[in-house]
Amino acid sequence: MKLMLNRFKEWFSRFVLTTVYGGIVLMLTAIPAFGQSGDMPKLDPGTKDKITAIMENAYDKGWFQGSVGVFQTETSFEPGTTLYANSIGTADFTFSIANTSDTIFSIGSITKQFTAALVLKLVQEGHLKLTDRLSQYLPYYKQSCPQFKDITVQEALDMSTNIRNYATYWDFNVFSRLQVTPAQFLTTYACVTGPNELGTFEYSDTNYFLLGALIEAVLEPLNQQTYPEYLQEEIVGYLGLEDTGYLNQRTIIPNYAGAYLGTTNTPFLASYVSYSVAYSAGAMYSNIFDLNTWWDALVNNRILDPEYTDMMLTGHIATTGSFTEFYPGSSYGFGVVIQPSQTPDGDPLTLVGHSGVINGYLSQVWGVYQGGESTPDPKWDYFVVVLSNLANGCYAPVWMANNIVDVLYGGDALGPEGFFQQLCHSSGDAKEKKIRLFEKKLWDILESDSPY
DSSP states (O other), X not given: OHHHHHHHHHHHHHHHHHHIIIIIHHHHHHSOOTTTTTTSOOOOHHHHHHHHHHHHHHHHTTSOOEEEEEEEOOSSSSOOEEEEEEEESEEETTTTEEOOTTOBEEOGGGHHHHHHHHHHHHHHTTSOOTTSBGGGTOHHHHHHOGGGTTOBHHHHHTTOSOBOOGGGSTTHHHHXXXXXXXXXXXXXXXXXXXXXXXXXXXXXHHHHHHHHHHHHHHHTTTTOOOHHHHHIIIIIHHHTOTTOEEOOTTOOOTTBOOOEEEOSSSEEEOOOOOHHHHHHHHXXXXXXXXXXXXXXXXXXXXXXXXXXXXXXXXXXXXXXXXXXXXXXXXXXXXXXXXXXEEOTTSOEEEEEEEEEEETTEEXXXXXXXXXXXXXXXXXXXXXXXXEESEEOTTOHHHHHHHHHHHHHTTOOOOOOOHHHHHHHHHOSHHHHHHHHHHHHHHHHHHHTTXXX
């Protein structure tokens, strides 16, 4: 009875929110904006020009093509105001279709923040505890991988399980083409111990694949929903995200960018990837506008209660290893990176978000507020999104998003610096040759007696 009552309360609140989204907001947009011209937040032309310069410079160098969005985070029911939306390059080279601001991209590991929110929702509703062992819900995993029988939900969320990242296996480009169930995948590819110890950070997609399987196991006695179905009901459908969803090989997605490797001057098709392997760690697609709507709803507690929103967006463990080269001094929350930064004048900033990497796509999102991570009830200033359908060793969306944040607080358009500059100058022809050599090796494996 209590569960039914809670569900009714939740349904009623969602009905009210949906009415606001679908009725009042749409009605207001149809009225002439006679009261908005003085109050609408805008970027000055010089700031917009700097952001455009960052995008165009990355494109001219051959490192980037895609969409860029900058939004002001709101505290009302209306999604954050668009301050900047632009695109460059090609969505489909075969038919010479250009990218637009509405173009849809695979978002890779940005999926993890959606997965984390779904797990926390189950915790919030009393179906799960952060201290629960995954093996309580996934007995087949305990049987196949007994060394990981004691890992908890929280340890998977904050990447401290020391389970090796399946995406780092030398034959990933072989098994990433398989169609598998979560149980088949986990019992075969999720039993290898990582290089650290339990309780220390080690970035691993395997953790978030496990969490997707956990979600399905918890839901089985309730409504037997799959991870994609639960994602659709609780977030995508609830927020009306028409250009966001879970990828599969059978659904045609209008306005979806093709996947490419190399550079803008010498692009080539990315290899096939099975989204049953990416799953809850990286199988979603979206565009800059839908991601803004999602982020605005998340930070304004329309997905989770404030206690769980704060829990998700707070750093729980210091990052280590190569991860710190991309995000120096950072910590990991639940599905998000918390990156300390500062304005050009030296004032503290906090960036919260994630990158996304999947065959042929790169991305980075940052929510930004002034002050350090310990700032109570922070006021979110901006949400920055950079999505690309060109993957290479430069990781352009990461440093582009960082540079855009600098520009928003008065800095200059600098391009890649330091670590990223080295990556950018080593990508291109050398990267393409390396990938081609790997594909030859892969072909030799497929023609051999390998079990793959």
